[in-house]
Amino acid sequence: MSAPTASPNTVLNVEAFLLEVVEITNTTLDLDTLLAAIAQATRRVIDYEIFSILLLNERTQELRMRFEIGHSQEVADRLRIKVGKGITGQAVERREAVLVNDVSKEPNYINAQASVRSELAVPMIVKKKVVGVLDLQSRELGYFTEEHRRVLTLLAARIASGIENARLYTRVARQAQTLSMLNEISRELTSILDLDRLLQKIGELLHQLIDYHMFGILLVDDSGQNLVHRFAVRFDQNVQIKDVMPLGRGLVGYAAQHKEAVLAADVSKDPRYIMLNPESRSELCVPMILKDRVIGVLDLEHTKRGYFTDFHQRTLTTLAAQIAVAIENARLYQRISQQEQRLERDLARAREIQMHLLPPSCPVLKNAQIAARYAPALAIGGDLYDFLNYSGDVTGIAVGDVSGKGAPAALFAALASGMLRSTVSSEPSAAEMLSAINLALAERSLEAHFVCLLYALWDDSLRTMQVANSGFPRPLLCHSGVITVVEALGLPLGLFEDVHYEELSIAADPGDVFVFFSDGILDAAGPDGEQFGRARLERLVAQTYGASAEEIADSIMLAVDQHSAGADPFDDQTIVVLKVTQ
Secondary structure (H helix, E strand, O other): OOOOOOOHHHHHHHHHHHHHHHHHHHHOOOHHHHHHHHHHHHHOOOOOOEEEEEEEEOOOOEEEEEEEEOOOHHHHHHOEEEOOOHHHHHHHHHOOOEEEOOHHHOOOOOOOOOOOOEEEEEEEEEOOEEEEEEEEEEOOOOOOOHHHHHHHHHHHHHHHHHHHHHHHHHHHHHHHHHHHHHHHHHHHHOOOOOHHHHHHHHHHHHHHHOOOOEEEEEEEOOOOOEEEEEEEEEOOEEOOOOOEEEOOOHHHHHHHHHOOOEEEOOHHHOOOOOOOOOOOOEEEEEEEEEOOEEEEEEEEEEOOOOOOOHHHHHHHHHHHHHHHHHHHHHHHHHHHHHHHHHHHHHHHHHHHHHHHHOOOOOOOOOOEEEEEEEEOOOOOOOEEEEEEEOOOOEEEEEEEEEOOOHHHHHHHHHHHHHHHHHHHHHOOOHHHHHHHHHHHHHHOOOOOOOEEEEEEEEEOOOOEEEEEEEOOOOOEEEEOOEEEEOOOOOOOEOOOOOOOOOEEEEEOOOOOEEEEEOHHHHOOEOOOOOEOHHHHHHHHHHHHOOOOHHHHHHHHHHHHHHHOOOOOOOOOEEEEEEEEOO
């Protein structure tokens, strides 16, 4: 192949060529399309064998091949030329075209292809900034001419402007796409509260942004001194890594300790690197920081040197803040969930214990039937009922309601029940029992805690009921279908030390029904907010008084439940029914 000479046709071709390049750079913003079009147009004025466009990395001051024709793929992928080195590096450093007729006589020549004999490198400069180099090579000595240099020099400025516009467009488009993806990722991550599923999802979503080969999430342990692998992926396969990395050790430890991202283009040249994956060549470590506190590190690795870029680092640093919030939320949810599970187990055990504190069965009497029902508003409640043994045929009946709900009320109810059982040995009257419990509670005063208690003594032989009350709802007596309210009143227990309680004695006839109930029965609300109320209860007892004590108690609980439309009770519900028999 002989070197072409300048001719009128060449001038015409050059003019057409320049116009074509102007049109290409004005109409094409896709960088790959632009570079391919420039290569095709250049061939029409210079019949090259080997062509490449190298772009300058301003941070590393290296030229990297962005487009090529005639080079091997390995050369295109791995070649990095420092400014000032080789013919292309000299073109950047001198900021002018460099034409070498015989590369074997050029001491600074980088021999990427053994068959090359001549080379022409032209810097592309826009706004006094070198963006890259047009490089043509030939297997013939002296193939390129001064006319070629002049033409490509005229062309280079226009190409540089087009490349810069295309790179700007690519960056803007990539940034817009990345921001959109970051927004989607952030929204998706914040909706996941299971930590294991969250970490898996982070790995999947990050792979859409950065094509890593190895990825790990390391979290700072409770001591705050170590990083522990919490999630790891190698070549799309989940792996278990049990290494513990002290803060400050290795690339990840350095990132965590100094609260800054670490970008290692070649891990073999970084003294901080600790080999965990033998295939790794480049690594990017980004700390996850929440309220100025490092909670962990995102670690990406690749088998290609220099794979991760500043763009990757900026993108991952932006996302790391959102990931930190998502992980912290998931860990907080996990802790709360564990605490709730422990609490539920404790409450279940407490409910079991409370049920054991209640009488296992109702007393069996000769002249009366007794039935009791209890439904706590929460897992454990503050209502209580008990049956206490006296000498002869007398049975003590206690029905109470402790202020508050839940565990505190249940503990206070257990305290009151213990006091009842410890006091019954002296066989006090109904009023004496209330006075004794009131004094004992007043001596152990707990702020805002008191007990409303109704205490009754049933003499089964005489069929008499002795009743004393301390703030509990007044009980009902149904005689032959007629309802009477037992007007027993008194102050709640535990508020004042010196309180006098009165008692009523009632002679009962066969068929009479006594109903003791907590205010949870009366206050049960329906869907419209209307309470069950005393009037409904009185009508129900009047309608069912002919049934057994068990049936009456069941009918009351069923009616309350139907009125509430199956809603959970707002307050503890307790019923004790005593029906006098023949």
